[in-house]
Amino acid sequence: MISNCDCINITQGKKQNIFYNFDDIKKQEENKEILILTESNVDQYDLHNENRRQNISDDNALRENDTQTVHDNRLKTMTSFYKDILISIGEDPTREGLLKTPKRAAEAMLFFTKGYEQCVSDVLNDAIFEEKCENMVIVKDIDIYSLCEHHLVPFFGKVSVGYLPNAKVIGLSKIARIVEVYSRRLQVQERLTRQIAEAIQEAVQPRGVAVIIECAHMCMVMRGAQKVNSRTTTSAMLGVFRDDHKSREEFLSLARFT
Amino acid sequence: MTSQSTDIVFIDSTTSRECHLFEFTSKLRTIMKVNQDLPHDSVNLTVRSVKSCTCSNHDNGDSDRNTNAPRKYSVLDEKALREDDTKLVRDQRVQTMSRSYEIILESIGEDPTRQGLLKTPKRAAEALVFFTKGYEQSIREIVSDAIFDEDCENMVVVKEIDMYSLCEHHMVPFFGKVSVGYLPNKRVLGLSKIARIVEVFSRRLQVQERLTRQIAEAIAEAIKPRGVAVIVECLHMCMIMRGAQKVNSRTTTSAMLGVFREDPKSREEFLSLGRINPF
Numbered sequence: 001m002i003s004n005c006d007c008i009n010i011t012q013g014k015k016q017n018i019f020y021n022f023d024d025i026k027k028q029e030e031n032k033e034i035l036i037l038t039e040s041n042v043d044q045y046d047l048h049n050e051n052r053r054q055n056i057s058d059d060n061a062l063r064e065n066d067t068q069t070v071h072d073n074r075l076k077t078m079t080s081f082y083k084d085i086l087i088s089i090g091e092d093p094t095r096e097g098l099l100k101t102p103k104r105a106a107e108a109m110l111f112f113t114k115g116y117e118q119c120v121s122d123v124l125n126d127a128i129f130e131e132k133c134e135n136m137v138i139v140k141d142i143d144i145y146s147l148c149e150h151h152l153v154p155f156f157g158k159v160s161v162g163y164l165p166n167a168k169v170i171g172l173s174k175i176a177r178i179v180e181v182y183s184r185r186l187q188v189q190e191r192l193t194r195q196i197a198e199a200i201q202e203a204v205q206p207r208g209v210a211v212i213i214e215c216a217h218m219c220m221v222m223r224g225a226q227k228v229n230s231r232t233t234t235s236a237m238l239g240v241f242r243d244d245h246k247s248r249e250e251f252l253s254l255a256r257f258t
Numbered sequence: 259m260t261s262q263s264t265d266i267v268f269i270d271s272t273t274s275r276e277c278h279l280f281e282f283t284s285k286l287r288t289i290m291k292v293n294q295d296l297p298h299d300s301v302n303l304t305v306r307s308v309k310s311c312t313c314s315n316h317d318n319g320d321s322d323r324n325t326n327a328p329r330k331y332s333v334l335d336e337k338a339l340r341e342d343d344t345k346l347v348r349d350q351r352v353q354t355m356s357r358s359y360e361i362i363l364e365s366i367g368e369d370p371t372r373q374g375l376l377k378t379p380k381r382a383a384e385a386l387v388f389f390t391k392g393y394e395q396s397i398r399e400i401v402s403d404a405i406f407d408e409d410c411e412n413m414v415v416v417k418e419i420d421m422y423s424l425c426e427h428h429m430v431p432f433f434g435k436v437s438v439g440y441l442p443n444k445r446v447l448g449l450s451k452i453a454r455i456v457e458v459f460s461r462r463l464q465v466q467e468r469l470t471r472q473i474a475e476a477i478a479e480a481i482k483p484r485g486v487a488v489i490v491e492c493l494h495m496c497m498i499m500r501g502a503q504k505v506n507s508r509t510t511t512s513a514m515l516g517v518f519r520e521d522p523k524s525r526e527e528f529l530s531l532g533r534i535n536p537f
Binding site (some may be wrong): 062063074077078081082084085086088089090091095098100101104105108109110111112113116143145149150151152154155157186188218219221222223227 | 339340343351354355358359360362363365366367368374375377378381382383385386387388389390393397420426427428429430431433463465495496498499500505
């Protein structure tokens with residue numbers, strides 16, 4: 001029971017990836033920060049995560065429990081720090097073209113990471129059907145746009161997903177939605193590929209799943225090595241696709257990678 | 259010209275106010291450089307009016323929206339916002355931006371202490387400084403030693419120059435190709451300098467229309483040709499990755515100066531020679 005003014009040491013709470021409003025935090029000692037809870041802000045902090053559903057593959061939907069207030073706080077914080085960034089670049093944030101840029105950039109960044117607001121089990125929406133299908137199902141050339149977690153710069157390209165069903169099929173657009181949920185995060189292309197494959201594996205338990213992602217990385221094109229035409233391909237082959245090379249070949253030729 | 263005040267402080271040339279960015283290095287003092295090349299305003303310039311001697315040069319070409327008078331200063335003389343950066347200043351910028359990015363990462367919901375994100379604030383800050391490195395160079399120093407006298411009367415076209423810029427409204431990249439053509443008037447410009455002019459203007463927070471105009475004006479002022487034409491065709495991530503989410507749409511802007519504006523035949527010739535192929 002939370003009393004009128006309760007204080008909780010949040011250094012452990014930080015592991016739960018809860019977003020704390022900076023106004024509610026008071027610094028006590030060097031490494032110890034205290035969260036001040038009052039009746040008005042206690043609803044914002046779901047400290048016990050009691051309502052968390054069973055997620056697929058330990059999916060970490062970090063912003064799943066956001067209320068509107070928390071979302072607005074995020075936006076407010078990010079806006080003020082984007083303004084600092086503009087000043088650090090050397091630009092003048094009060095000139096006409098940049099007046100609302102911090103807010104727009106903050107909203108854009110929240111949009112690019114909106115994959116954190118949903119977990120895969122929500123997205124699937126129970127669109128799993130019993131179907132006597134034994135042949136390969138491929139959804140190819142799904143556009144993806146993600147953010148490189150090392151430089152916060154976009155990378156984008158196409159995903160092709162194939163699976164061999166085992167009496168259960170998944171709604172086709174749900175495959176694209178799974179790709180969306182995982183790609184709209186701070187990602188590494190290898191992890192993204194693996195996560196998509198494992199999500200489909202867990203959802204439908206097929207005989208095999210294959211995912212191929214081919215992307216252009218702006219962190220490599222716009223800066224750094226500056227190789228304009230280079231693209232990175234990663235793949236994840238599970239089940240039959242890993243063991244049987246004929247299935248793998250069929251997938252690669254149907255998805256036009258050979 | 260020197261500042262009259264005995265207490266010399268660092269003044270941010272963009273806003274003419276004391277820059278709070280460097281509060282923690284209050285020992286940092288430098289004499290603010292006054293741009294000696296100012297054209298029309300020299301009559302009104304006094305030592306005290308620090309504001310008037312910098313405010314017309316810092317807005318990335320944006321100021322003409324607010325005045326009815328035609329622009330009087332040349333693009334070549336525009337002062338680059340970070341031109342006077344020392345290494346110390348640059349490191350401070352990166353440090354401040356890293357701190358901002360760390361808090362932004364927390365606001366997104368991520369954990370900045372996990373292994374993949376440990377050095378991300380610093381990398382992102384340095385990446386952003388690189389994406390805005392166009393603020394560190396002035397045009398005059400790029401083109402001044404590559405102007406040659408040449409008896410060339412026919413069109414020179416440098417086409418499909420790759421270009422990567424940042425949208426100033428969302429701070430999200432936009433990229434594409436630029437084709438530049440000009441009709442020389444006894445003077446030609448080094449070819450790679452054209453690409454460098456594109457680089458300097460594109461590595462900033464930009465709006466595609468202004469970028470096109472700035473490239474055209476820089477070449478026009480550098481060699482005074484009979485005409486300059488610039489076409490820029492880009493994909494805007496702010497439109498593809500978010501917002502309207504139109505994947506295949508590209509934006510084309512152009513700037514035609516001199517002969518290219520008046521004579522449709524020259525314009526046609528440029529458009530066919532410098533055509534940008536789909537990418």
